[in-house]
Amino acid sequence: MTGHIAENLRAVGAAIASAARAADRDPAAITLIAVSKTHPAEAVAAAIAAGQMVFGENRVQEAQAKFPALKSAHPALELHLIGPLQTNKVKEAVALADVIQSLDRPKLAEALAAEMAKQNRRPRLFIQVNTGEEPQKAGIHPGDVDGFVMLCRDQLKLPVTGLMCIPPVDQHPAPHFALLRKLAARHGFAQLSMGMSSDFETAIQCGATHVRIGTAIFGKRG
Ligand SMILES: *Cc1c(COP(=O)(O)O)cnc(C)c1O
Numbered sequence: 625m626t627g628h629i630a631e632n633l634r635a636v637g638a639a640i641a642s643a644a645r646a647a648d649r650d651p652a653a654i655t656l657i658a659v660s661k662t663h664p665a666e667a668v669a670a671a672i673a674a675g676q677m678v679f680g681e682n683r684v685q686e687a688q689a690k691f692p693a694l695k696s697a698h699p700a701l702e703l704h705l706i707g708p709l710q711t712n713k714v715k716e717a718v719a720l721a722d723v724i725q726s727l728d729r730p731k732l733a734e735a736l737a738a739e740m741a742k743q744n745r746r747p748r749l750f751i752q753v754n755t756g757e758e759p760q761k762a763g764i765h766p767g768d769v770d771g772f773v774m775l776c777r778d779q780l781k782l783p784v785t786g787l788m789c790i791p792p793v794d795q796h797p798a799p800h801f802a803l804l805r806k807l808a809a810r811h812g813f814a815q816l817s818m819g820m821s822s823d824f825e826t827a828i829q830c831g832a833t834h835v836r837i838g839t840a841i842f843g844k845r846g
Contacts, residue, residue, distance in 0.1 A: 682707025786815025
């Protein structure tokens with residue numbers, strides 16, 4: 625079941641490099657986040673054995689079940705939480721994650737600031753932007769980004785390093801990626817988390833620095 629992971633990682637790595645070169649970008653400027661949600665710790669271990677050290681999970685509980693042991697065996701391993709974060713999971717998230725990509729509301733920003741002070745641990749943060757303004761989707765609407773950045777970065781002094789988006793499934797992603805890039809540039813954020821298995825090449829063309837890829841590495845989720 626884990627047999628194809630090394631091979632898939634090589635293929636995805638090669639596709640990232642060629643998309644980068646086609647866009648006149650340095651492939652080393654793009655971080656591949658291997659999204660291991662729903663896949664067992666053995667699958668993560670297979671990816672680590674193939675040299676992958678950056679992973680993404682979307683549920684705190686699932687990440688807690690898999691990653692503490694892997695992290696103590698591999699101290700360089702980096703864990704990104706990429707799913708909606710409830711305020712009652714902030715304590716666990718701050719203790720476990722190296723990066724939290726789903727900062728999407730003032731209440732969460734305040735809870736993270738308080739918890740980081742308490743634990744003296746500061747995972748880096750991405751603000752999630754709802755570029756398609758979809759009612760069912762998490763994220764700050766584009767028109768509210770300026771005020772939210774002010775709250776997070778200037779008032780709460782949170783370690784925000786970039787923006788993240790998940791474009792609507794039924795639209796061409798490029799305009800959404802371009803919008804995220806424009807918002808990041810306006811605020812001086814160097815990092816852009818955008819692009820998944822189906823659209824990472826477009827995302828790289830639009831300036832992604834972090835691509836979040838699950839299916840193309842680990843196979844279909846059950
Ligand atoms: C699951 C997930 C991904 C990975 O999606 P694939 O299509 O499997 O590559 C990326 N980003 C987020 C936020 C996800 O929840």
